[in-house]
Every structure is written in structure tokens, then in C-alpha cells.
Amino acid sequence: MSEINAEQVAHLANLARIALTDEEIEHLTKELAQIMHAVEQVSEVATPDVPPTNHPIPLKNVFRDDVVGHTLTVDEALSGAPESDGSRFVVSAILGEEQ
Amino acid sequence: MSEHLIRLTAAELGARIAAGDVSSVEATRAHLDRIAAVDGAVHAFLHVEGERAIETAADLDRRRAAGEAFGPLAGVPIAIKDVLVTKGMPSTSGSRILEGWIPPYDATPVQRVRDAGLVPLGKTNMDEFAMGSSTEHSAYGPTHNPWDLERIPGGSGGGSAASVAAFEAPIALGSDTGGSIRQPAHVTGTVGVKPTYGGVSRYGSIALASSLDQVGPVSRTVLDSALLHDIIGGYDPLDSTSIPEPWPSMAEAVRRADVSGLRIGVVKELDSDGFQAGVRSRFHEALALLERNGAEIVEVSAPHFEYAVAAYYLIMPAEASSNLAKFDSVRFGLRVTPDGGGTVEQVMAATREAGFGPEVKRRIILGTYALSAGYYDAYYGSAQKVRTLVQRDFDAAFTTVDVLATPTAPTTAFKLGEKLDDPLAMYLNDVATIPANLAGVPGISLPAGLAPEDGLPVGIQFLAPAREDARLYNVGGALEQLLLAEWGGPLLDRAPDLSRHELFATEEGAL
Numbered sequence: 001m002s003e004i005n006a007e008q009v010a011h012l013a014n015l016a017r018i019a020l021t022d023e024e025i026e027h028l029t030k031e032l033a034q035i036m037h038a039v040e041q042v043s044e045v046a047t048p049d050v051p052p053t054n055h056p057i058p059l060k061n062v063f064r065d066d067v068v069g070h071t072l073t074v075d076e077a078l079s080g081a082p083e084s085d086g087s088r089f090v091v092s093a094i095l096g097e098e099q
Numbered sequence: 100m101s102e103h104l105i106r107l108t109a110a111e112l113g114a115r116i117a118a119g120d121v122s123s124v125e126a127t128r129a130h131l132d133r134i135a136a137v138d139g140a141v142h143a144f145l146h147v148e149g150e151r152a153i154e155t156a157a158d159l160d161r162r163r164a165a166g167e168a169f170g171p172l173a174g175v176p177i178a179i180k181d182v183l184v185t186k187g188m189p190s191t192s193g194s195r196i197l198e199g200w201i202p203p204y205d206a207t208p209v210q211r212v213r214d215a216g217l218v219p220l221g222k223t224n225m226d227e228f229a230m231g232s233s234t235e236h237s238a239y240g241p242t243h244n245p246w247d248l249e250r251i252p253g254g255s256g257g258g259s260a261a262s263v264a265a266f267e268a269p270i271a272l273g274s275d276t277g278g279s280i281r282q283p284a285h286v287t288g289t290v291g292v293k294p295t296y297g298g299v300s301r302y303g304s305i306a307l308a309s310s311l312d313q314v315g316p317v318s319r320t321v322l323d324s325a326l327l328h329d330i331i332g333g334y335d336p337l338d339s340t341s342i343p344e345p346w347p348s349m350a351e352a353v354r355r356a357d358v359s360g361l362r363i364g365v366v367k368e369l370d371s372d373g374f375q376a377g378v379r380s381r382f383h384e385a386l387a388l389l390e391r392n393g394a395e396i397v398e399v400s401a402p403h404f405e406y407a408v409a410a411y412y413l414i415m416p417a418e419a420s421s422n423l424a425k426f427d428s429v430r431f432g433l434r435v436t437p438d439g440g441g442t443v444e445q446v447m448a449a450t451r452e453a454g455f456g457p458e459v460k461r462r463i464i465l466g467t468y469a470l471s472a473g474y475y476d477a478y479y480g481s482a483q484k485v486r487t488l489v490q491r492d493f494d495a496a497f498t499t500v501d502v503l504a505t506p507t508a509p510t511t512a513f514k515l516g517e518k519l520d521d522p523l524a525m526y527l528n529d530v531a532t533i534p535a536n537l538a539g540v541p542g543i544s545l546p547a548g549l550a551p552e553d554g555l556p557v558g559i560q561f562l563a564p565a566r567e568d569a570r571l572y573n574v575g576g577a578l579e580q581l582l583l584a585e586w587g588g589p590l591l592d593r594a595p596d597l598s599r600h601e602l603f604a605t606e607e608g609a610l
Contacts, residue, residue, distance in 0.1 A: 004468070008468075009464060012464050012467045012468055012471070013464060014448075015467055015471075016420060016451075016463050016464060016467045017424075017427070017444060017447045017448045017451055018448055018451045018452050018455065018460055018463065018464075019437075019445075019448035019449050019451070019452040020452060020460065021452075024457075024460065028460070028461060028464055031461060031522060032461075032464065032465060032468065034522075034523060035412065035461075035465060035522065035523065036465075036468070036478075038409060038412075038523055039409040039410075039412050039413050039478070039482075040409075040478075041406060041409045042406055042409045042410050042413065042478075042481040042482050042484075042485045043477060043481050044406070045403060045406055045484070045485060045488060046480070046481035046482075046484035046485055047484075050484040050487050050488060051484070051487055052480060052483030052484050052486070052487060053483055053484075053486040053487040053490060054310065054483055054486075055310050055340075055539075056296045056310065056311075056486075056490075056536075056537070056538055056539020056540075056565070057295075057296050057297050057340070057342065057539050057565060059339075059340060062339040064336060072203055072204065076203035076204075077203070077430075079201070079203050080200050080201065080202070080203070080430065080431035080432070081429070081430055081431065082428060082429075082432070082433070082434035083434065089429050089430060091429055091443045091446070092436065092440060092441060092442060092443050092446050093440075093441075093442050093443065094442065094443055095442065096441075096442045096445075
């Protein structure tokens, strides 16, 4: 399995939308390499004949009747928002100038 | 009077309130007084309801006086882990990114304890987004272990465990993704149960890893956990992973407390030199006691448990990286705008940089890596295969035994700060508790005694097949009864007197 470098961590941070500092990236690069080395042992026993399990208890899709249930009011839904105009969430520009 | 009230179990307190000997207001006031006296030293709470709790209790007293019928824990105060959203009460999940957020709805377990007449005292401290084994990753500072304030109370639910161990609450709600209810129980001399996956609704529980998380009870006695489990458990249409079938009474299972003929399997891979001597000796003494009372102890092998921690630290961060994407500075919580403004993506990145602590960043990056194209099969895919192998180990073991037994965690409570800079060492705290989450099976930790070498609490864990939570309450109730008879009283009677410690700490200027 491949080594982890700082460019990769910076790329992951961008994907995860966290503006990590250079110091954090340097620190995380070292830690991630150690952690990945430890968790790689899963490949020792994860042979092709073993099926994956994504859920502890076997489940089927759950449906409900298509009727209006209890929902939050607009005021309740907006009550924790950093910014709203009374009926909608307000965000800053979606596109930057270069776009 | 109030010193006496806080020492009662939740069951005893509920019975006194039902009999009219004590009002819910008196019971609630006694616990609020205790919180005021000792929580400066323990820091189990992030939010205390104060007079609002008194109003809730007074309302309950009025309704009871008017003839309304309630269940066995009505009027009893309860502490709630901050991972559960609470209408009208701040809910942060231990994170700066949710500081000051007041949710507009209740998590289902919270709704159910309110409906049962319990009185919320406040919200308890935890590692940020339940990521940790010591509460040191809380954005609001660590909780201190009531047995030794220099030591960790376990995590992530250290606040809930410490609150019941310090007699600040008779009972509490917790959540367990890899051991966050059971490991704190182990290090604080208390009881904690992770129910079968799907046994308790996850609706309104701020998700860490959705296929692993379970909400469960935290208490000082096995019966109290059972009574709370009976209240919060059962089908909830708001959680699509909720099990629809009905459950037997857990409280009845405790009262049965009969281990004659019960086959208990000792997992040999978790009975090794990797565990502290005093943890192992108390574990084996507890098993011998059960054997003398009719249980049959056999050794079983679970060869893939040794891969469980590795699989867990791929699956959990992968799910967490996805779940925590909701903290985007739009609908709730913090918003940080970079100097000179920025696009919504730049605002999001600046907010998450400022709002998440180091362990959360570490796990999001780890999970993002494990899920990235080219690595998915090698990491996440392999971890899911290990999950199958761990389930098969459980299935094989449960064909020959009724329950499994292990020490709950490798060591007693370590010092605050001791493992903070070594994430891998911290992760190994959960070596005995993680397999249950991977397989969805239920587990309990209850006190087994004090380790001779350091005088700190040690827990014993029992695990049962999925949907057989009642077996845990039966064996847990039986062992507790036998140990209490040996000890001549609860283990927590031997914990230090915190009110004196606080006085001392104040004199030293440490508060």
C-alpha cells in the first residue's frame, strides 16, 4: 500500500472542506501513515471468498404511507441557522470570481 | 436528607416518590445541590437545567397528585449525554462547531424518558462527536474520574458515567459506537449497557458511525439500567434501522437473576497478558463466583477479534467523514467567514477548520482517505470483510455458550494526558468492546471490584447474541447480587468523598 505524503493530505482536506494549516497537514501526514500502517492488517484475513458486511443486522427497505406527518415549522428549521432571511437559509456566493 | 436522597438507586428513588415519601422536587433539588457542590471538580456536565428541572419536577408532582399514573422511574432525575438532541436545551456533541445550538426537537430516547416522567438535569460531557476514550477530546475540557480526579473517566461518555459515579444523577443516557458506554462504566465502577443494534432508536442521536452507534443506559445498578432500557427501547418509525419486534422486560430479567446452568464462554484472545494484572484477577474471581453458583465456564476462541480494532478504525472514520459533512455552516452551528469574504465552499472550509478539534479532523481525513478511489477495496472493503469474520466468530461461539465474558477494557483509569498524544495507544482501549459494535450484539459492563495494585475500579463485560439483551441483565443482575454480598455494600461506597476534595481543591486554588 502506498505511502502518504503532505500533498495527499492537503488534497483530502480539500475534499473534506477543512482549511487545515500547513502545520496541521505536516502533523497529520505523520499520524496518518502510522494509523494506516496499523489498520492495514485487515488485508491479512480479508480474502476474496469472504463476503463484506455493511450492516450488523440484516435489513429490508422501510417504507411508510405517503401522508403528511409531523414536520418542523419554517421558524423551527431556521432557528439554528447562522443566517436566514426569515424564510430561507442565506449563504455566501456559490461561485468565485474566476468561475 | 439530600445526602441520603442522592445515594438511593433510581429504582429506590422512584419507589419513594411513588409512595409519596419524597417529592420529585425534593429529589431533583438534592441532585442539583450535589452538582453545585462537586461538578466544579468533576466537570461531568456541559449544561445544567437548574430551576427549569425544578419546574419539570413540580409539574410531575402536580400531575401525580391529580391522580395521573406513571411508571417506576417517574419523578427521578436523569443526566443526558450531549450527543442526544434536546428541545430547548443546548446540544453540542462536545464540539465547538455546535456551541450554543438549541435543537428544535427531541431525540426519541429523550422524548421517551420525558414521557415516562423522568426529569432531565442537564447534558453531560463527552469526547467531541463521541470520538475518544477519555473525554479529553471534548472542546469544553475533560471530565475527571470521581475515584481519582487526576484520571480519565473513560470515553466518549465519561460525563454520563462520572455523573452517576459522583452521585450527581442516579441514572443517565449514553451512546456506544465502540465502547463509549461500557469503557466509562469499567473505569468509574458503574454499570453501562450497549443494546442490540436497532434496539433503541438513533433518531436525534448526532451520528458518529451510523452502522455502529447505539444509545443505551448508564447507572449504578443493573436494575436501574434495565428499567431505563425498558423505557427507551422498542420500535421507532423515525429510525429506519429500528427493530420492529417487541422486546421482553429487561427489569424482569434482572429480578430473575439465575445463572444455574448458564454457559459462559471466556474469549481466550481477550484473556491475555495485554490486560493489567488486577483487571484479569478480578475478572477470573467474578467468573469463579458465578461458577460456584451454578454457571458453567468454558473457553471459546474468537480468532478474528484481533482484527476488530483495525477494521473499526476504517469503518468508523469512513462513516464519520460522511456523517459530519452536515456541519457546513448553513443550517446550524458555527459560521466562520475568511478575511475579505469567500465562496460558500471557502466559508465551509474555514468554519470546519475553526469548529472541529484535532481528533475530529484526524478521523475525517482518515475516513476520506479510506473511501477514496483506488483505496476503497483495500481499506473499506477489507474492513467490511473483517466485519463478516467477527460476526462468524460470534455465531460460532454462541452455538456452544449462552453469553460471552471478557474484561471490559485492558487497564484501569489512566492519568489525564497520558495517551493524548498517542492516538494508536488511545484506540486500543476499546479492544474488548469494539467486536460487539461490529456485530451489532448487545454488551454490558458492571463493576467486578478494585484492582489490588492501584485501588481503581475494574469492570467485567458480558456479550449476548443479537436480540438477547435480557440474558445480559440476568447474568449481570446475578453477579451484582453475589458481589454485593461479598463486599457488604456497593463498590461506590469505597470511592473518595468528593465534597471534601472540592474544599481542599478550593483552598489550593485549583478550581
